[in-house]
Amino acid sequence: MKSCVVIGGGINGLCVAYYLALEGHQVTVLDQSDMTDGCSYGNAGLVVPSHVIPLAQPGMIAQGFRWMLDSKSPFYVKPRFHKELFSWAWKFYRHSTRSHVERSMPLLRDLSLFSKELYRDLATKADFLYQEKGLLMLYQSEKVGNEEIEAGREAEQLGLEVNYLSAAQIADLESGVELNARGGVLYKSDGHLYPQKLMSFLKSELGTLGVKILKQSRVHDFKRRGSRIESVMVGDQEVRGDEFILCAGSWSPRLAKKLGIKLSILPGKGYSFDVQNNNHMPQVPAILCEGKVAVTPMGETIRFGGTMEITHVNDNKINSNRVEGILNTINDFYPELNIFSPKKEDTWHGFRPCTPTGLPIISRSKKVSNLVVATGHSMMGLSLGPVTGKLVEEMISGKSLSISSELLQGE
Ligand SMILES: Cc1cc2nc3c(=O)[nH]c(=O)nc-3n(C[C@H](O)[C@H](O)[C@H](O)COP(=O)(O)OP(=O)(O)OC[C@H]3O[C@@H](n4cnc5c(N)ncnc54)[C@H](O)[C@@H]3O)c2cc1C
Structure with a gap:
């Protein structure tokens, strides 16, 4: 079982955390906000x-x-x-x-x-x-x-x-x-559903599954060794893990850039x-x-x-x-x-x-071996949260993917 760090606790981050935790992985979610009002809360459901x-x-x-x-x-x-x-x-x-x-x-x-x-x-x-x-x-x-x-x-x-x-x-x-x-x-x-109620349910379910959720925790940098990430930096704290999942929604390109990855x-x-x-x-x-x-x-x-x-x-x-x-x-x-x-x-x-393709990016990074990118869901992030979580879990657990396509690798 792996130790996984999820960056971003919107619908995609929470679903990723949920399916990873269900499979027995040890998961930490980091979010820069108080996780009550972002894009995954006020959307049309x-x-x-x-x-x-x-x-x-x-x-x-x-x-x-x-x-x-x-x-x-x-x-x-x-x-x-x-x-x-x-x-x-x-x-x-x-x-x-x-x-x-x-x-x-x-x-x-x-x-x-x-x-x-x-x-x-x-x-x-x-x-x-x-x-x-x-x-x-x-x-x-x-x-x-x-x-x-x-x-x-x-x-x-x-x-x-x-x-x-x-x-x-x-x-x-x-x-x-x-x-x-x-x-x-x-x-x-x-x-259709009520997004706020869904997000509350996911957060409480993650608590029950032993997932650590750290609010007001902005990731501002990464520590790397070769092609791997060793840890992310939150203030002057290091959060270490075996696998890192980038689910930072519209903020994802900023973070990806720190790793030399271009996300459009x-x-x-x-x-x-x-x-x-x-x-x-x-x-x-x-x-x-x-x-x-x-x-x-x-x-x-x-x-x-x-x-x-x-x-x-x-x-x-x-x-x-x-x-x-x-x-x-x-x-x-x-x-x-x-x-x-x-x-x-x-x-x-x-x-x-x-994204400029209108498709989400749900893919293991080619540049950084222990990074999975799960973002860019545009108008469909609420709809596609669960499948995103499941596919990421399959990637990290080394299973064959329920749905795979090179179109999900981004531009
Ligand atoms: C008006 C409107 C209506 C919509 N209606 C629908 C709909 O009906 N159906 C549908 O499927 N989709 C809908 N959507 C789209 C959907 O809301 C989004 O696609 C979805 O919420 C994106 O989820 P996410 O988890 O990828 O990103 P977000 O919800 O944006 O989550 C990203 C999280 O990452 C955190 N973060 C960012 N940077 C950092 C950092 N450096 N360190 C730590 N944390 C960080 C942020 O605080 C945020 O909580 C709508 C969107 C809008 C605006």
């Missing part, structure tokens, strides 16, 4: 096998430029003269091809469906409001409807169950609230806010396609989430134009809800760790 098409896809660059011209649109790149941004954008452009999409789709499907199986199993151990009600992609315009129907057909070809619904059929399905949508594509494959990951800032006990509560999770807003019922709460601002990790500003964009979309699709602008302090933001 959707478990999305439906998302088989990676972000890097044909048409995305042109769409991105159109969105950039509208301050309330769901996508924005903060202009910066920075080498990392140019290099990321160039790689994104190179991957926005049909052949990349075709190679990625079966992999994303397999990862997501396996992860969902693992969620089903985890949900037997605790109540984090895990449900499988599917995901409704709602649209108002014919153009967006056609795009969604086309995406649905592609998912069907990969074996996912997809229904195409008229406005009347949507009204039958969504009894909680009136909807203003031309139609919708329902992915029966999808689930940029933070995609997104916002969410919760509405409690509204008279009208959507019952079925949805994405409001024109504004790319996610709507997730979580018990007495509805969470709304959206926008993707490619930026840097110190950009903690809440951009009220973008939040208003989310709000306009919600009130457009759900005329009865009548949601008001949340206060700044009630608006959560998080940084999705975005």
